[in-house]
Amino acid sequence: DVKVTQSSRYLVKRTGEKVFLECVQDMDHENMFWYRQDPGLGLRLIYFSYDVKMKEKGDIPEGYSVSREKKERFSLILESASTNQTSMYLCASSSRQGHMNTEAFFGQGTRLTVV
Amino acid sequence: EDKVVQSPLSLVVHEGDTVTLNCSYEVTNFRSLLWYKQEKKAPTFLFMLTSSGIEKKSGRLSSILDKKELFSILNITATQTGDSAIYLCAVYLRGTGNQFYFGTGTSLTVIP
Numbered sequence: 001d002v003k004v005t006q007s008s009r010y011l012v013k014r015t016g017e018k019v020f021l022e023c024v025q026d027m028d029h030e031n032m033f034w035y036r037q038d039p040g041l042g043l044r045l046i047y048f049s050y051d052v053k054m055k056e057k058g059d060i061p062e063g064y065s066v067s068r069e070k071k072e073r074f075s076l077i078l079e080s081a082s083t084n085q086t087s088m089y090l091c092a093s094s095s096r097q098g099h100m101n102t103e104a105f106f107g108q109g110t111r112l113t114v115v
Numbered sequence: 116e117d118k119v120v121q122s123p124l125s126l127v128v129h130e131g132d133t134v135t136l137n138c139s140y141e142v143t144n145f146r147s148l149l150w151y152k153q154e155k156k157a158p159t160f161l162f163m164l165t166s167s168g169i170e171k172k173s174g175r176l177s178s179i180l181d182k183k184e185l186f187s188i189l190n191i192t193a194t195q196t197g198d199s200a201i202y203l204c205a206v207y208l209r210g211t212g213n214q215f216y217f218g219t220g221t222s223l224t225v226i227p
Contacts, residue, residue, distance in 0.1 A: 040219060042219035058214075092215070104160075109157060
């Protein structure tokens with residue numbers, strides 16, 4: 001069975017803390033994504049990566065950075081957490097199949113609260 | 116700017132009702148359109164649509180794509196309380212990284 005695992009379901013951090021959200025997939029997928037999900041705004045892409053050490057900004061990268069040192073792991077970093085980063089964070093992965101279509105497989109989500 | 120719009124934003128129906136959820140899109144490099152269901156956890160895949168006019172069906176759920184008018188609908192017949200969820204529409208784009216671009220979602224509540 002396909003699996004995308006996020007390191008925490010719930011996280012509470014203080015303003016100004018450095019926060020690491022980890023995501024691991026076991027499907028040998030090339031593409032990995034970080035989204036945040038807020039009511040009324042849907043899923044918004046923060047960063048994605050299409051290969052090891054490669055990263056591309058999504059629609060809302062400000063205040064975030066990412067790391068992809070190994071193919072199976074994609075980390076989202078909040079350098080200095082702020083209250084407006086309180087949200088649900090979803091990691092996803094997909095294969096890069098050339099002309100074939102593919103779907104995104106999601107982790108269970110991390111609900112981050114910054115106080 | 117790529118855009119995916121879902122309507123309605125939320126919907127409350129009674130068990131047994133039929134619902135239609137809408138997704139329209141304006142994107143460059145369209146490859147496919149996907150529907151997901153999200154309960155209180157990870158979104159789960161429902162359908163992938165690539166060709167106009169071909170209905171995809173799974174039990175009481177069905178979906179169709181119109182690539183000329185740039186929209187898709189998701190129908191749920193004989194709704195049950197277990198259908199209560201957020202339904203997400205996403206467009207899969209060609210290009211570097213092969214991005215998925217999501218709409219805001221429709222929150223469906225089915226009351227007994």
